[in-house]
Amino acid sequence: MSGLVYTPLDEIPKIHQELQQAFRSGKTSSIAFRKEQIAQVGYMLKDHEQRWKDAAFADLGRPALETEMFDFSPVLNEVRLAYDNVEKWAKQQSAPFSLSWFVMSPKLKAEPKGVILIIAPFNFPLFLLLNPLVTAIAAGNAVLLKPSEMTPTMSALLAELMPQYLDNDLYRFVNGGVAETTKASQNTIRTILELQWDHILYIGNARVAKIVSMAAAKHLTPVTTELGGKNPVVIDPKCDIKTAARRILWGKTANCGQVCLAPDYVLVPKDFQDTFVDAMKEVYATFYPTGPANSDSFGRVVSEAHTNRIKHLLDETKGTVVLGGEVDVSKKYIAPTIVKDVTEDDALMSDEIFGPVLAVVPVKDVNEAIKIINSREEDHPLAVYVFSQDAAFKSQVFGHTQSGAALANDVIINAGAHGLPVGGVGPSGSGYYRGKQTFDQLTHLRVSMDNPSWPFPPYKPGGLKRASMALFP
Numbered sequence: 001m002s003g004l005v006y007t008p009l010d011e012i013p014k015i016h017q018e019l020q021q022a023f024r025s026g027k028t029s030s031i032a033f034r035k036e037q038i039a040q041v042g043y044m045l046k047d048h049e050q051r052w053k054d055a056a057f058a059d060l061g062r063p064a065l066e067t068e069m070f071d072f073s074p075v076l077n078e079v080r081l082a083y084d085n086v087e088k089w090a091k092q093q094s095a096p097f098s099l100s101w102f103v104m105s106p107k108l109k110a111e112p113k114g115v116i117l118i119i120a121p122f123n124f125p126l127f128l129l130l131n132p133l134v135t136a137i138a139a140g141n142a143v144l145l146k147p148s149e150m151t152p153t154m155s156a157l158l159a160e161l162m163p164q165y166l167d168n169d170l171y172r173f174v175n176g177g178v179a180e181t182t183k184a185s186q187n188t189i190r191t192i193l194e195l196q197w198d199h200i201l202y203i204g205n206a207r208v209a210k211i212v213s214m215a216a217a218k219h220l221t222p223v224t225t226e227l228g229g230k231n232p233v234v235i236d237p238k239c240d241i242k243t244a245a246r247r248i249l250w251g252k253t254a255n256c257g258q259v260c261l262a263p264d265y266v267l268v269p270k271d272f273q274d275t276f277v278d279a280m281k282e283v284y285a286t287f288y289p290t291g292p293a294n295s296d297s298f299g300r301v302v303s304e305a306h307t308n309r310i311k312h313l314l315d316e317t318k319g320t321v322v323l324g325g326e327v328d329v330s331k332k333y334i335a336p337t338i339v340k341d342v343t344e345d346d347a348l349m350s351d352e353i354f355g356p357v358l359a360v361v362p363v364k365d366v367n368e369a370i371k372i373i374n375s376r377e378e379d380h381p382l383a384v385y386v387f388s389q390d391a392a393f394k395s396q397v398f399g400h401t402q403s404g405a406a407l408a409n410d411v412i413i414n415a416g417a418h419g420l421p422v423g424g425v426g427p428s429g430s431g432y433y434r435g436k437q438t439f440d441q442l443t444h445l446r447v448s449m450d451n452p453s454w455p456f457p458p459y460k461p462g463g464l465k466r467a468s469m470a471l472f473p
């Protein structure tokens, strides 16, 4: 039992108002205060490591190592990054020197936007909620967190621990969802979205992103969207196929395939398809020697509804299931599954799969692979992956496609790489949620000047002679 209590709807406008008041108190203008709060996020994780891992297991059946890899370490890295850099990021900068303007002391300062709303999805309940929180704190904002209702144990733990670790006036959460997902009559999200926020950072699916963006537009609130899509993998038959198979299968099965950057479909030359499938089968046997159902290295789908959704895709596909295919809806279990001979119009190609099912699409050559990637409605995926040792092959694919990320010979790992932001382009999102780029989004560059004098009418000859007025020296 998760023990999650939904926030009463009439509390939400009150929380919003309190956050605005807390922001206006000026408390966050102290960098020392921001640093202390950033560090507290880290302690909130570290002090209760096992409880978080147990909660992730309860909600997602997820192996503890995956929670460490995907939820813990990225947040702790973000804590370190923000803690070490916040002074530099927030420091007032002088404008580039100009003889014409310098006497007016032109300056730029990244100032907080105000009260930020962060809405996160279920698949990485810590990473996707706390990473943006850390940066929002560094930026000096007040924050409302809206975790996913799909991970009630994680959300209940957050509700318990957050008030113990973070400033209760500035950083709050609201638990709940939409009526259909909560089985409750209350529509928490609608209530939240009616209010005016200073920036909204939404991570989740594109359908909801449109709802959020439309609600934000009513208040002219800027929105960052971090969405999904179908990430293609292009296989060069001359690649190191064993390595490719290992990395692709890992990327497809980590968190039970519920990763925004997971490989979604593989484009492989027709006469190489069976070699690829055989390599995947070999790796599968080493990953799950006693079968995935008994393995403690393989998680579960988040809900019966999502399990049914993926099952439906498997029922509908005209491709051939060559590996896995077992489904137990009541246990939210879908075996890692590979389907070959998938065509462009197949059910598996209709939408992001977001589960442990990989579609293999045979193609004539790399040009056809590129054509398929570009012909999709959401043709700017979050990532395009290429497995090849050939520089020309890689640049052909990357040079003729658009995506949030372009990775050769691996999948997903860009999300954890130091110094790289995560973000989509076009239908896979706009903006970023890691590091300095996120700090920039959650702050406004306020410019300032202090002008010692200016020539007013009646103008006198030589009035512009003073250096301060030498606009065109």
Ligand code: NAD
Pocket (backbone or CB within 6 Å): 119, 120, 121, 122, 123, 128, 146, 147, 148, 149, 150, 176, 177, 178, 189, 190, 203, 204, 205, 206, 208, 211, 212, 225, 226, 227, 228, 229, 259, 260, 261, 352, 354, 382, 422, 423, 424, 428, 429
């Ligand atoms: P979800 O169902 O947990 O929903 C995400 C959030 O949206 C939740 O907080 C939920 O309460 C809220 N929500 C649901 N319905 C809503 C509505 N009608 N109006 C407003 N808010 C609503 O998760 P999901 O959306 O299914 O998440 C999976 C998607 O997120 C996938 O497409 C995945 O690729 C994407 N994703 C993207 C990234 C990224 O970095 N780009 C990261 C993780 C997940």
